Amino acid sequence: MSGEADGGADTPRDRTPDRGFDPAGRLAARARDDLRRDLTPVERVAARSRLAEDPGSDPITFDGDERVVFAANNYLGLAGEERVRAAAAEAASDVGTGAGASRLITGDTPAHRELERELADAKGTERALAFSxxxxxxxxxxxxxxxxxxxxDELNHASIVDACRLTDAETYVYDHCDPTDLRATMRERSREATGEESWLVVTDSVFSMDGDVASLAAICDAVEEFGAWLMIDEAHATGLYADGGGVVQREGLADRVHVQMGTLSKALGSQGGYVAGSATLIEHLLNAARSFVFSTGLAPPSAAAARAALRVAREDERRREQLWENVARLRDGLEAIGYDVWGETQILPVVVGDRERTMALGDTLDDHGIVAPGIRPPTVPEGTSRIRVAPMATHTEEDIQRCLDAFRAAGEELDLV
Known part of the structure; x- marks a missing residue:
């Protein structure tokens, strides 16, 4: 007994296994794989802003000159638009800065309902529902x-991929933007199916990394042939086409799409997401969608800002035209310099291919006052690393030219063009 008391045997504490985590080791592994990232504070959400190094827990210090931002999804420049800011301020004053509870309890305010009516009207549906x-x-x-x-679709957004993992559904992935492969996949499944099944086909309309557009009419044809439901993610399209619609509206397909999803945080310059569809679909979701039921409602100022932004997007045709003019000028200029530019939308992926050369290009652009970081695997497939250039309607001709000049200078420095 005295030997044990003197440490002759392990104590229970000594025998306790280590079942914890090693964040430092995981961070070191990410750094070794060149995948570690840091936060980069911006002074304001606009076409031009000062940026700061990640201060950790210390106060942010902004110094140096403004840089031109070509890496935001604020496509119409509405995050700082006067009417949008005024709507947010008015809602904060009249309704409150936060919803205070789930929408199903006491968090359902006039700001939410007004936004949802406007969204449903723009999307051509009976109702809409806003999420956080x-x-x-x-x-x-x-x-x-x-x-x-x-x-x-194989290149759908991570949120769709994660949603598929959270269901008990058997998930099939079809070749990117390939309605023929979609139809073949559905045909194969129909041979294997026993009894009645519910099928959901889901695709982005505009893909955030490639800047291309799904063939929605052909997808509708395939979906209808097999009696499935279709869900379209319009995150990068909402507000950019006539009457504030997305690609679904541009192609006149609203009555063929069962679930229209979109965000309020990109072209509409606010925060949140939404679903538009039939009244019964919305009633089901507000009862069964756990991320809605168990979340505090979208902040009323965000809802009011999104509604005001949607109104601007619907009424201000010149603002939309300015975006597409900036897109065309940038695409033509980048291709003239010698870059490979993918896509057909407001997202301009300048594909370099090699990871290291892409990241060096992003750093060199930053040295020239342009914010357009490199995108590398696993965000994009191996061999397709790129700079994702995202112009805004509020970029001036001087901003566009400065971007082109920076790409030319950086490309020559790195022997890319």
Whole structure:
């Protein structure tokens, strides 16, 4: 006994296994794989802003000159638009800065209802429902639908991928933007199906990394042939086409799409996401979508700002035209310099290919006052690392030219053009 007391045997504490985590080791592994990232504070959300190094827990210090930002999804420049800011301030004063509870308890305010009516009108549906984020919208909607089978484009957004993982559905992935492969996948599944099944086909309309557009009419044809439901993610399209619609509206397909999803945080310059569809769909989601039911409602100032932004997007045709003019000028200029520019939308992926050369290009652009960081795997496939250039309607001709000059100088420095 005295030997044990003197430490001759392990104490219970000594025998306790280590079942904790090693954040430092995981961070070191990310750094070794060149995947560690830091936060980069911006002074304001606009076409031009000063940036700061990540201060950790210390106060932010902004110094140096403004840089031109080509890395935001604020496509119409509405995050700082006077009418949008005024609407947010008025809602904060009249309704409150936060919803205070789930929408199903006491968090359902006039700001939410007014936004949802406007969204439903713009999307050509009976009703709409606003969520606290686009991510929560996709996860909540897909899990609430609880399909037996999900058939998803291979380059769909991470929130769709995660939603598929959270369901019990058997998930199939079809080749990117390939309605023929979608149809073949559905045909194969139909041969295997036993009894009745619910099928959900889901795709982005505009893909955030490639800047291309799904062939929605052909997808509708395939979906209708097999009696499935179709969900379209319009995150990067909402507000950019006539009357504030997305690609679904541009192509006149609203009556063929069962679930229209979108965000309020990109072209509409606010925060949150939404689903638009039939009244019964919305009633089901507000009862069954866990990310809606168990989240505090979208902040009233965000809802009011999104509604005001949607009104600007619907009424201010010149603002939309300015965006597309900036897009065309940048695309033509980048291609003239010698860059490979993918896509067909407001998203301009300048594809370099090699990871290291892409990141060096992003750093060199920053040295020239342009914010357009490199995008590398696993965000994009191996061999397709790129600079994702995102112009805004509020970029001036001087801003566009400065961007082109920086790409030319950086490309020559790095022997890319």
């Amino acid at each position: 984020s686009g991510y929560a919208t996709n996860v909540g909607t897909i899990t609430a639908l609880d399909p037996d089978v999900i058939i998803s």
